[in-house]
Amino acid sequence: MLIKTILSCLALSVLASMEVVAADAPAASAQLTADQVVAKNIAAKGGLQAWRAVQSMSFSGKVDAGGKQNVQLPFVMEMKRPRKTRVEIEFANDKAIQTYDGANGWKLRPFLGRRDVEQFSAEELRSASMESQLDGPLVDYATKGTQVELAGVEKVEGHDTYKLKLTMNGGQVRHLWVDAQTFLEVKIEGQPRRMDGKMRPVEIYYRDYKSVNGLMVPYVLETSVQGIKPSHKITIENVAVNPKLEDSLFAGPKIK
Numbered sequence: 001m002l003i004k005t006i007l008s009c010l011a012l013s014v015l016a017s018m019e020v021v022a023a024d025a026p027a028a029s030a031q032l033t034a035d036q037v038v039a040k041n042i043a044a045k046g047g048l049q050a051w052r053a054v055q056s057m058s059f060s061g062k063v064d065a066g067g068k069q070n071v072q073l074p075f076v077m078e079m080k081r082p083r084k085t086r087v088e089i090e091f092a093n094d095k096a097i098q099t100y101d102g103a104n105g106w107k108l109r110p111f112l113g114r115r116d117v118e119q120f121s122a123e124e125l126r127s128a129s130m131e132s133q134l135d136g137p138l139v140d141y142a143t144k145g146t147q148v149e150l151a152g153v154e155k156v157e158g159h160d161t162y163k164l165k166l167t168m169n170g171g172q173v174r175h176l177w178v179d180a181q182t183f184l185e186v187k188i189e190g191q192p193r194r195m196d197g198k199m200r201p202v203e204i205y206y207r208d209y210k211s212v213n214g215l216m217v218p219y220v221l222e223t224s225v226q227g228i229k230p231s232h233k234i235t236i237e238n239v240a241v242n243p244k245l246e247d248s249l250f251a252g253p254k255i256k
Contacts (some may be wrong), residue, residue: 136185156186
């Protein structure tokens with residue numbers, strides 16, 4: 001079940017991670033308003049128009065698969081507006097595939113001995129529909145139907161951060177932490193995971209930002225599930241902005 005969890009966390013992590021570095025900023029004690037934090041965040045990302053021009057993105061790298069030897073598996077993730085996502089993870093000369101076309105989702109899980117394409121469960125569909133779009137949760141947040149409030153100032157891994165409360169269009173609430181100096185997101189609440197028979201809180205940390213076409217992207221993402229050890233890291237090695245991606249990529253996987 002570990003790879004299934006990684007597949008789900010992978011989509012969650014990347015859909016929420018497109019953030020960029022800013023110039024010098026005041027300390028969190030300066031108590032900016034929520035609107036000011038969002039404005040600085042978007043400006044730091046390269047500006048509203050730059051992100052609106054991004055229609056697709058592709059990521060590749062390696063993801064922790066756990067085990068005694070901490071095996072890392074190659075992955076590819078492709079995204080296209082408005083909410084299309086495809087994730088492939090290679091292992092043992094085979095591939096696990098998960099696709100979402102914005103309304104329906106499918107999965108192929110040969111690591112569980114399942115060679116048939118399965119549709120998303122109702123819970124998986126609900127989770128996928130709640131995820132942020134390609135440009136993250138703050139860009140055009142009002143147009144997306146999201147409300148943003150300042151929930152306080154907190155330390156995250158030794159850094160002052162602004163804690164934002166995001167109330168999504170459907171009423172779901174997530175919290176996002178923005179560094180007070182760089183205005184990069186450093187942490188976001190993920191969708192809770194059902195593990196060991198109960199729902200567990202999820203946190204995703206963003207690290208090692210690099211510039212891609214003027215946009216700053218975190219190249220290391222670490223997903224932590226409360227009560228489950230160890231955490232799992234995704235290391236991104238290559239990013240492409242606006243690659244040509246056919247809609248057919250996001251339909252149900254084809255069995256070879």
